[in-house]
Amino acid sequence: MPSGPLAGVRVIDLTAMVMGPYCTQIMADMGADVIKVEPPQGDDTRYVSVGPVPGMSGVFVNVNRGKRSVVLDLQTDPGTRALRALLETADVFIHSMRARAIAKLGFGYDDVAAINPGIVYTNCYGYGRRGPDRDRPAYDDTIQAECGLPAVQQQLTGEADYVGTIIADKVTGLTALYATTMALFHRERTGEGQEVEVAMFETMASFMLVEHANGALFDPPLGPAMYPRTVAPNRRPYRTSDGHIAALIYNDKHWNAFVDAVRPPWANESYATLAQRAGQIDIIYGLLAETMKQRSTQEWLDLLRELEIPAAPLNTPGALFDDPHLNAVGMFETVDTPYGPVRFPGVPTWFSHTPGRVAGPAPELGADTAAILDELGLAVDGVAGSG
Incomplete structure (x- = not known):
């Protein structure tokens, strides 16, 4: 029944x-x-x-x-x-x-x-x-x-x-x-x-307008109907030394944890806050992309999950049937x-x-x-x- x-x-x-x-x-x-x-x-x-x-x-x-x-x-x-x-x-x-x-x-x-x-x-x-x-x-x-x-x-x-x-x-x-x-x-x-x-x-x-309405919501408009983060050209899965990984190192907690653990040479005060990073998000994605190439997918997964930063491998739909x-x-x-x-x-x-x-x-x-x-x-x- x-x-x-x-x-x-x-x-x-x-x-x-x-x-x-x-x-x-x-x-x-x-x-x-x-x-x-x-x-x-x-x-x-x-x-x-x-x-x-x-x-x-x-x-x-x-x-x-x-x-x-x-x-x-x-x-x-x-x-x-x-x-x-x-x-x-x-x-x-x-x-x-x-x-x-x-x-x-x-x-x-x-x-x-x-x-x-x-x-x-x-x-x-x-x-x-x-x-x-x-x-x-x-x-x-x-x-x-x-x-x-x-x-x-x-x-x-x-x-x-x-x-x-x-x-x-x-x-x-x-x-x-x-x-x-x-x-x-x-x-x-x-x-x-x-x-x-x-x-x-x-x-x-x-x-579509949940996030993409953005500045066009206001009268007069404060910007175009587009949410910059999701259309940044460098927003794509990161290439690693042996494959790809998806990760979002976005808010201040995750950003600070990543910077403290990895010590990338490009990290500086101009990227210190979420508002600063959001204003130059495609640059951030590009810098992270270069850094991700330096280690394997599994190495990044282990580190990012230890830091409680959202990260995942790239699955195919067929792989979902075997997902643990x-x-x-x-x-x-x-x-x-x-x-x-x-x-x-x-x-x-x-x-x-x-x-x-x-x-x-x-x-x-x-x-x-x-x-x-x-x-x-x-x-x-x-x-x-x-x-």
Whole structure:
């Protein structure tokens, strides 16, 4: 039985790709009954990467674990009737269709609230409906570009680049998660359902401006919208005599400990305080880079950790599966599935009374259609567009 903090919550998940499914995957791990509604061809993410069987790519399996899959053709009357019946039983409805498309199907907020007034209805959009871009399609790459990430990378490396992860999808998925659970908390207190909107562009604009708003926050502006430390050209992993190391010798405590232990010849009073160093941060990074070349990675790790200065080796994503700390805290869970054992990266949070856990395998397409419709007292015929 689910034991997480969302045990007893039913989520009807009409999302696809990564943004919405990542949100609902976490809800499933936290105990929610997540019913994934898919079209007859399935979520496109089933087919975007390698997998043990067709339609079960690694990306899909990870962000849809622990859910139940029901196939409904929402272009047909039986399909739409089945979704309405599901919504009557739900606490949350979350979708990632554009506003006009979901309204055309008859499942806009007003339609769904008429079926279930207490429902929390979460829209996951590219752009918020109150703006002129509301009907534009959006993907992670285009949102990265619009929110300024490639421009920041260009400041840092000289090239306009995307970052090497689908950060807009994942940050927006996390935002949808907290927005939805906040609405559930409000309903718990008041009994009142509501509509929630989470847009990729607005989410990533807010995310980027946390530090990069900087001097542009003020009226009149006191400087450009850019945080100098993170775009300093010399801000990169330090090359050592035999590899690389990441380290941040930043605040006064860490700086003084490093200088006292290493005695670099360039250390002087012009670098004595954090404010002084922040004003010439790229010079500082360059000086430290030259010093780091003088010892091995392990020598630096031993010294910096002894001094309690943040330092780490450079891992690959694959190396995380063998990381001693992650394995000690039980980060990975192996789940037996119909397509073989899967070692999932597990729940990164800890609860003393209501812990979550990997909710189970990802469903094969439509695996739960008959069982779910039977729960509702409905026939399977015609819901997937056949018969």
